[in-house]
Structures are given as C-alpha cells and as structure tokens.
Amino acid sequence: MNNQTKELMLVVACLAIATLVYxxxxxxxxxxxxxxxxxxVPKIVAISLILLAILHLILVFSANRTSNxxxxxxxxxxxxxxxxxxxxxxxxxxxxxVSFMIIFVLCLELGLTEFWLLALSFVFLSVLAMSGISSRSxxxxxxIAVVSVGAxxxxxxxxxxxxxx
Amino acid sequence: xxxxxxxxxxxxxxxxxxxxxLLGTLSGIVIGAIPGLNGAMLVTLSLPLTYGWDPLNAIGxxxxxxxxxxxxxxxxxxxxxxxxxxxxxxxxLDAAPMAKKGNPERALQLGIIAxxxxxxxxxxxxxxxxxxxxxxxxxxxxxxxxxLVLVALMLISSLSEGSMAKALMSACLGMLVAxxxxxxxxxxxxLTFGFPQMLAGFDLLAVLLGIFAVTQLxxxxxxxxxxxxxxxxSGKMYFVALSDLSKQAFNMVRSSLIxxxxxxxxGIGGSVGSIVSYVTAKNMSKTPEKFGTGCxxxxxxxxxxxxxxxxxxxxxxxxxxxxxxxxxxxxxxxLTLHNIRPGPLLFQNEPHIVYGFMSTMMIANILMLFIMIxxxxxxxxxxxxxxxxxxxxxxxxxxxxxxxxxxxxxxxWVMLGFGLVGLLFRSxxxxxxxxxxxxxxxxxxxxxxxxxxxxxDNNLWDFFARPITAMFLVLSAVMLLIPLFKRRRPAxxxxxxH
Numbered sequence: 001m002n003n004q005t006k007e008l009m010l011v012v013a014c015l016a017i018a019t020l021v022y023x024x025x026x027x028x029x030x031x032x033x034x035x036x037x038x039x040x041v042p043k044i045v046a047i048s049l050i051l052l053a054i055l056h057l058i059l060v061f062s063a064n065r066t067s068n069x070x071x072x073x074x075x076x077x078x079x080x081x082x083x084x085x086x087x088x089x090x091x092x093x094x095x096x097x098v099s100f101m102i103i104f105v106l107c108l109e110l111g112l113t114e115f116w117l118l119a120l121s122f123v124f125l126s127v128l129a130m131s132g133i134s135s136r137s138x139x140x141x142x143x144i145a146v147v148s149v150g151a152x153x154x155x156x157x158x159x160x161x162x163x164x165x
Numbered sequence: 166x167x168x169x170x171x172x173x174x175x176x177x178x179x180x181x182x183x184x185x186x187l188l189g190t191l192s193g194i195v196i197g198a199i200p201g202l203n204g205a206m207l208v209t210l211s212l213p214l215t216y217g218w219d220p221l222n223a224i225g226x227x228x229x230x231x232x233x234x235x236x237x238x239x240x241x242x243x244x245x246x247x248x249x250x251x252x253x254x255x256x257x258l259d260a261a262p263m264a265k266k267g268n269p270e271r272a273l274q275l276g277i278i279a280x281x282x283x284x285x286x287x288x289x290x291x292x293x294x295x296x297x298x299x300x301x302x303x304x305x306x307x308x309x310x311x312x313l314v315l316v317a318l319m320l321i322s323s324l325s326e327g328s329m330a331k332a333l334m335s336a337c338l339g340m341l342v343a344x345x346x347x348x349x350x351x352x353x354x355x356l357t358f359g360f361p362q363m364l365a366g367f368d369l370l371a372v373l374l375g376i377f378a379v380t381q382l383x384x385x386x387x388x389x390x391x392x393x394x395x396x397x398x399s400g401k402m403y404f405v406a407l408s409d410l411s412k413q414a415f416n417m418v419r420s421s422l423i424x425x426x427x428x429x430x431x432g433i434g435g436s437v438g439s440i441v442s443y444v445t446a447k448n449m450s451k452t453p454e455k456f457g458t459g460c461x462x463x464x465x466x467x468x469x470x471x472x473x474x475x476x477x478x479x480x481x482x483x484x485x486x487x488x489x490x491x492x493x494x495x496x497x498x499x500l501t502l503h504n505i506r507p508g509p510l511l512f513q514n515e516p517h518i519v520y521g522f523m524s525t526m527m528i529a530n531i532l533m534l535f536i537m538i539x540x541x542x543x544x545x546x547x548x549x550x551x552x553x554x555x556x557x558x559x560x561x562x563x564x565x566x567x568x569x570x571x572x573x574x575x576x577x578w579v580m581l582g583f584g585l586v587g588l589l590f591r592s593x594x595x596x597x598x599x600x601x602x603x604x605x606x607x608x609x610x611x612x613x614x615x616x617x618x619x620x621x622d623n624n625l626w627d628f629f630a631r632p633i634t635a636m637f638l639v640l641s642a643v644m645l646l647i648p649l650f651k652r653r654r655p656a657x658x659x660x661x662x663h
Contacts (some may be wrong), residue, residue: 010593014334021341024356031351036618038348038355041611042341049337056330090387094588097386101560101581109574119561126557130386140554148558156565165568165577 007060014053022046096129108165115165119149166296173520177225177528185225186525190532193233197240198547200247202385202555204234206378208495210562212370212502213569220503221521227499228522231492232284232529235472236537237544239276243269244396245548252471255443259456259463264396266459270403270541275461276468277537278410279417283469284530286421287428287476291483292523295512298484302509307613307620308628312637314610317431317487319644322599332599335590339603340610342367349612362575369498371567371579372604376597377491378563379584382556384591398545413465416446424470428477431487431602438477442470476526482507483519486609491598494605502570 025039025046104122107113127141157164176182189211196207208230215223238253239260246261248254256276263272305313322332345356346366357363420442427438446466447456456463478489479496486508488494500507500518511519537544567580590597621627629635 006593010331010334010595014338017338017341021344021356024358025344028348028353028355031353036350036615036623038351038353041607041614042344042356045337045340045344049334049341052330052334052337056328056334059328059330094383094387097383097556097560098581098585101564104564105574105577105581108577119564123557123561126560127554130553130556144554144558148561152558152561152565156569163569163572164565165574 004060007056011053011057011060014049014056018046018049018053022050093129097126100125100129116149116153119152120145123148166292169516169520170292170523173517173524174528176221176517177521177524182221182225182525183528185222186229186528187532189226189229189231190233190529191229191536193230193235194237194240194533194536194544195233195547196230197234197237197253198544199550199552199555200241200245200548202552202559203238203381204231205491205495206381206559207234208492209370209373209377210559210566212373212495212499213566215499216502216570220500220505220518223499223503224496224518224521225525227496228525229529229532231496232472232475232526232533233536234492235475236277236280236468236533238471239273239280239468239537240541240544241548243272243276244398244545252439252474253467255439255467256464256471258443259459259461259467261396262457262459263464264459268459269396269398271405272459272464273398273541274403274405274538275409275413275464277534277541278405279413279420279465279468280472280537281530281534282417283421283424283472284475284526284533286418286469287425287473288523288527288530289476290425290429291476291479291526295480295484295519295523298480299509299512302485303513305509305633306631307617308631308634309637311610311613311617312628312634312641313485314487314606314613315641316637316644317481317606318599318603318610319641321431321602323644323647327594327596331593331595335595335597336599336603339600339605340607342372342600343604343607343611349608350615362573365571367579367583368567368571368573368576369501369605370570371576372583373495373498373601374563374567375580375583375585376587376601377495378559379580380587380591380597382559382563383584383588385552386556395548398542409461413461416462416465417469419449420446420466420469421473424473425477427470428474428489429480431481431489438474439467439471442466472530479522479526483511483522484509486511488602488605491601494601497605 021042025042028037028039030037100122104118107118108115112118124141124145127144128137131137131140153164177186192211193204193207196202197204208227211226211230215226235252238248239256242248242253242256243260243264246257248257260272260276263269318336322336323329341356343366345363347353347364348355354364423442423445424438427441443456443463443466446462447453450456450462452460474490478493481487481489482493482497486497486506488497497507505511505515505518563580564577567576568574570576587597589595590600617628618625628638
C-alpha cells in the first residue's frame, strides 16, 4: 500500500467517524435543563474533524504533486528483502496474537470454559507464536503458561482481592 | 506549607507507603531497563491493582514507577544502544559510544547522578511553583478553564512530531471518544448507538490500557527478534571523580531547568525535554564536535532533562488538572478512581494528596539513586530478558486489569479495540499524546464551556470580553497558525536566494 492510499484511508475513516458522530448528536432532543444541547460540543468537534480531514487531504495531495516531479530510485538489495521478510513475520505474529486475544475474550464473553484454562491456552499459544514451534519451545511455552497464569491468579485473587472473569 | 510537606514526608516514610514507593521505583527501573517496555505501560497495568488501596499508597507506587521508569531507560540506552524508554533516546547518542570505548560504568554513573540532579531541581520547582499557580488557577471561572484546556490541546498538537493537522485530528478523535455515555449536565444518553454498556461511556482504564499497553506489546511482538550487541560491565567497582562531576554542574542545572520547563508544557514528556536539552548543551559547548562520540556533556544533558520533566509535568496536573505528560494522564485516572479530582481545589480539599505527590517524588528520586548506583550490575542483566516471553504474560495482565475495575467483559473488548486503534495510529504516524489528552480533558472542557454559555446567556462574545480568557484564546490561535508560518518561511528564503 503506498503512502497516498494510506493517507486517503485515514481521511475516509475520519470523515466516516465524524459524520456518524454528527448524525447521532443531531438526534439528541433539546433538554429543558440546559440551554445548550448535549449534542452541541460533539457536533462542533465532528465538524472540526471533517475540516481537518479535508485540510489534510489537500496537504497530502499538494505534497504528493511536488514529490512526483522528483525521480525515485528503488533498489532491491538482499538486506531490503531480509527487511521485508522480517516485517512480514512481524505482521504475522501481531495477527496471531490479536486472533488469540479475540478468541480468548470471545470465550470469556460466552462463558465457554474456566478462566484459568483459557488464560493457560492463550499464554501457551502466544509464546509459541512468538518463539516458533519446536520441542524446546513447546516445553518453554508450557512452563511459562503454567507459572504466569498460576502467579496471576494467586496475585490478583489472594493478594489484591480482584474478581477474575 | 513547609510544615505540611515535612508531615507528608513523615507519613510517606512510614513502613507501608515507603514499601509501595520502593516497589514502584524498583519495578519502574526494571521495566524502564527492558527495551520495548515503558513506564506508561507499567503505570497503566498497575492502576487496577490500586483501586481498593489508600490513595497515598497508590500515589507511592505509581509515582515511584514514573520516576523509576524514566531513569531505567538509561541502562539499555548505554549497554544495548537501544533506548529503554522514549525519554532516553538522546542518551544513546553518547552513552552507547562511551560504553563501546570501554567506559560503560562511567556512562551509567554520570547518567544516574544527572538523573538525580534533574529530579531534585524539578522537585524544587514542584514545591515552590505549585502553590502560587494553584492560587492563580483558583480565580479561574468556567470561561478561563475552557480556554486553558483549549491552549493545552493546541500546545500538545503544535509540539507533536510530524503533521499538525494529524495531531489535531488525533485530539479531535480523542475528544469524540470521551463523549459517549450520559451527558454530565442534562443526564441524556448520547452516542451510545443503542448499546446499554455504552451508557457509562468508554472506561478510562480500558482505553488507556489499550492505547498504551496493548499497542506497545503488539508493536514489540511485530519487531525484529534479532538480538542486539550487548556491552558487559567489568567486575571492578567504579566511581566518577568529583572533579568530573563539578565540570558538569552548570550543564546539569541548565538541563534540569530546561527539562522542568518542558515538563510543565501539557502532554510533552521526557523525550522532547532531553532533545531540547541535548541540542542546547551541544550549541553552548566549547567542543560541540565531541557530541555523539561519547562525551560526558551529552549523557548529562539528556538524563538530567528527562528526569526533570517528571516534577515539571506534575505541576500543571496538581494545580490545574491538566496532564503535563502521558503518564500524568494515567495519574489523573488513578486519582479519579479514588474519587479525587486534580485541580486548584486539590490544595484546599485534599492537601495531603498534593504533599503526598511532592514527598513521594523526592523519596523515589533518592531511592532511584541508591538502587541504580549499587544495583547497576544486577540491572545490567535485565537487558538479556527476552521480550518474546514477556509479551503474552503482559497481555494476559492487560485482560485481567481491564476486567478488574468494573467486572465487565465489555471493557476487555474496549481495551482490545483501542489497542488496534493505537496500532493504526502508529501505521498512519498519528501522535497518540493529543488523542489521550483530548480524551481526558474533554469532560472538563465541555462542562466548563457549556456552563460558561449558560452563565453568559449563550453569548460567545463573553469569552473575548474577559482578559484572561481572551489571552488564552489568542494564544491558541497563535499556536494554530505557527505551523503555517514555519511552512512558508523556507519557501520565502529559497525565493530570496534565487
């Protein structure tokens, strides 16, 4: 994805959020308790965001027109390929962790099983995703999961009397 | 005031609060020393634990972590050439080369002593500037308060890195996140989109955990797993000569004053403080060519300034309720959890909290000096801690922390959602500080703005008829326009050169 597309997506996201907020704030009926409606400030901020998004769009396009005139020389060296591979690996790790978290929270929400079991599976799978699969890493992941989940449960419930999910 | 402060020192030095300060400082140093983990994340993670505590114990732990994390960044900056915290970014420029030349102990000790001096100078500013500032702030009405918040938002946006339009967009998005829930004046539900969970709005802690901790941890997970070159400490005890320290005395005080001043500006943390101080030290040095090659002045300037921002940043937070840095936002959240509202009335209503902040900061500063000087060999081992094993454990703590305050799974979703929002912000190079400051200050700004409108019968002109409000509004407008002039100036210069 090039820079311009990325910035365009940002502007679109901001415009969508601001429009949604404005529309929702506009639905609030005026109250007798206050002369100023509860939707007044959200509407002002939404309009400001729309104006800023448009300004940003103009700035991006005007800057892009200038930079287009300059020639760009792209090299594909071995280190660049390594960097790209490393970046892709990083993205995969992030995607895996986010997926594990979503499944973890979804299971908590639906009350499918006990917290400790879910937490244990989450830490185990996440450590594996971070360190790669091998018999050594499975052993390390299992030990880390048992110790950390055990410590978390004891620490939160016994020492700080926090209620766990 | 002196009596209150001494009495607060007595309270905070009693066993329980002291233990929390010690724990906080130690954990802050440890987290600061591990690359990839930072103070904001640690303080946010610790916040849910403090919910049922005595507020002074909570302040002891959190302020200790704040001081410790800023100082701990020095360790990895020196031994790994990677800043442990963003505020020690400039320290790497000279501390790492000095360590590579075979003097890691010298770099660390200079940094530790400079950090202590920076912390002490800013503590003095905190003690002597806060009471008069709070008195001034007490005379503010809703008009002035709204305008002050506007100045804070403009200031943080204009000083953020990169595009100011993006910084302002970030502030607006932060403000929008603060709106859902029941309106503070009319109690009408707004922006809830039919979700009953949204009636209470987005939980402050869940948003902070998401935007600070989850974003940081996911970023760490995505970063390169290749290990950096490590520099080991020799087995010998080493102490910097007094004559070398006295040569740096002026630099230390100057950098501390710069750091304190930068800290007072809303939302600007240690990283900006250390950059400004480092550049000033280089410009005023007789040997500027030595900067970046491992010179004492560089290490001292950066470390004195970043620690000085701590005390400076606490000044607007205590006196006006406006966070001086990102961690101050979390401290405000901590006070809110304990039903304490920071601001000018804090001096009148809860003086023990104000002086608790002051005494804790000094105690933590002294503890930091001793822990780091005598425990440096142990701390140096922290750079070997593999982040890949810590990330899943800390994510689990985030889940538990987000759930703990309200016992709602919804808050975990909010945390996860804002963690992803933080990642998008990073990918779009949007500064996160204006977002967080916008989020935390919006309820204050909105309530004061609408109260002011009610008081002045919806007459907007009333804002300009009051001198202080008008001054703040003009200041906001100037800060909004400065980038336009900055943008134009090179163009004019180029045209003149042609």
